[in-house]
Amino acid sequence: QFNGPQGMAFKDGTLYIADTYGHRLRTADLTTRKVTSLIGNGQRGPILSPKPISTDKAELASPWDLAFYPDETQLIIANAGTHQLLAYDLEKSEVRAFAGNGREYIDDGPLPFNSLSQPSGLSVVNGKLYFVDSETSSLRVIDGAHNSIKTLIGTGLFDFGLKDGTGKDALLQHAIGLDAAADYILLADSYNHALRQYDIKTGKVTTLIGTGEEGRIRGNFSQSRLSEPNDVVITPSGRTYIVDTNNHQVVYFENGQNTLSVLEIDYPGKTIAYVKAENLPNLSEKSNLVITKESPVIDLEILNNLKVNDLAPSYLALFNEDKKHIQTYEVKDLQSGTLLLPDINPAKTYTLQGTVYVCEELKSDLCEIKSVSIPVTFSEKSANLLKI
Numbered sequence: 001q002f003n004g005p006q007g008m009a010f011k012d013g014t015l016y017i018a019d020t021y022g023h024r025l026r027t028a029d030l031t032t033r034k035v036t037s038l039i040g041n042g043q044r045g046p047i048l049s050p051k052p053i054s055t056d057k058a059e060l061a062s063p064w065d066l067a068f069y070p071d072e073t074q075l076i077i078a079n080a081g082t083h084q085l086l087a088y089d090l091e092k093s094e095v096r097a098f099a100g101n102g103r104e105y106i107d108d109g110p111l112p113f114n115s116l117s118q119p120s121g122l123s124v125v126n127g128k129l130y131f132v133d134s135e136t137s138s139l140r141v142i143d144g145a146h147n148s149i150k151t152l153i154g155t156g157l158f159d160f161g162l163k164d165g166t167g168k169d170a171l172l173q174h175a176i177g178l179d180a181a182a183d184y185i186l187l188a189d190s191y192n193h194a195l196r197q198y199d200i201k202t203g204k205v206t207t208l209i210g211t212g213e214e215g216r217i218r219g220n221f222s223q224s225r226l227s228e229p230n231d232v233v234i235t236p237s238g239r240t241y242i243v244d245t246n247n248h249q250v251v252y253f254e255n256g257q258n259t260l261s262v263l264e265i266d267y268p269g270k271t272i273a274y275v276k277a278e279n280l281p282n283l284s285e286k287s288n289l290v291i292t293k294e295s296p297v298i299d300l301e302i303l304n305n306l307k308v309n310d311l312a313p314s315y316l317a318l319f320n321e322d323k324k325h326i327q328t329y330e331v332k333d334l335q336s337g338t339l340l341l342p343d344i345n346p347a348k349t350y351t352l353q354g355t356v357y358v359c360e361e362l363k364s365d366l367c368e369i370k371s372v373s374i375p376v377t378f379s380e381k382s383a384n385l386l387k388i
Helices: 331-336
Strands: 005-011 014-019 024-029 034-039 063-068 074-079 084-089 094-099 119-125 128-133 138-143 148-153 177-180 184-189 194-199 204-209 231-234 239-244 249-254 259-262 289-291 297-301 315-319 325-329 338-340 350-359 367-378 385-387
Touching: 014 063, 014 074, 024 063, 074 119, 084 119, 119 184, 128 177, 184 231, 184 239, 289 297, 315 331, 331 338
Parallel strands: 005 063, 063 119, 119 177, 177 231, 289 367, 297 385
Antiparallel strands: 005 014, 014 024, 024 034, 063 074, 074 084, 084 094, 119 128, 128 138, 138 148, 177 184, 184 194, 194 204, 231 239, 239 249, 249 259, 297 338, 315 325, 315 350, 350 367
């Protein structure tokens, strides 16, 4: 059993796991299928010193992410609870403070006599260890050759925002995850609901996805929205994945393309498949929906003072003319009363289809099951109200 695991690292058939709320470093042997605790006893530990101690005596505090650095004999642990990075020597079974004196601040300088603020995501490239320091909304780097920390973005505990620019002129807001490529770093800028990019050579920060407002729109980067993304992974295959945490999805884009898509995962027992049906029972609306390009939304009205039941599998799905599934609106979206359309072709006709469970205020009261199958077109004059 685990308790809120976050980051992982992999080596020689073994998965190293930061068991965050269990305050442990653990391994999962993928051959024997055995899980072992290497560091920690389940209790939140104190600030560690630079002096190595054996792993059986060490305690962790909310370990958040892991990365091998500078080589695979040493595992760096983002020990967020004590505002430190720890170094675990795999050969000696010892752990020590690698960076951070335990003070929550943003001091740079020689290791380990500097200050961190809830270090979270870690990523290694070109012999350097990059990390996001969440409480100071900062991106920082450890240069092993100079044995020091340098802050690239961020200035303090109360300095945050959504601002592009160069170096410390740019602002993040509680970024949690990152991944570094040879020339750039992608940042899951969590509280800005955004994906940001840092150019390693120029120090310039740009926003790829997001406006600061959370949402659940897929399609062109300029219109796509995220909700508190917690991590990002750049793969050698040319695809980048984003953990869109509050939307409960993994989304992705192909490198060089500016289109965001949802990762569809098939697994044994999966029952939801959004396929356009030829017939649906209890159709509640038969008129067309007409949307304007300037306001690509559908307003949803639940009749008779009923509400969408949050315990039932309500959904509406959008399909194109070829019956291809484009977008799904689930319970949370339906309860909001506003359905945002993705980036679609206004010259085409689409179909909005699905089933909604609406009930009286008390969960024990009367419920109705209503289905929808409506053409969606674009025009200068809007008729975008859907009544259920």
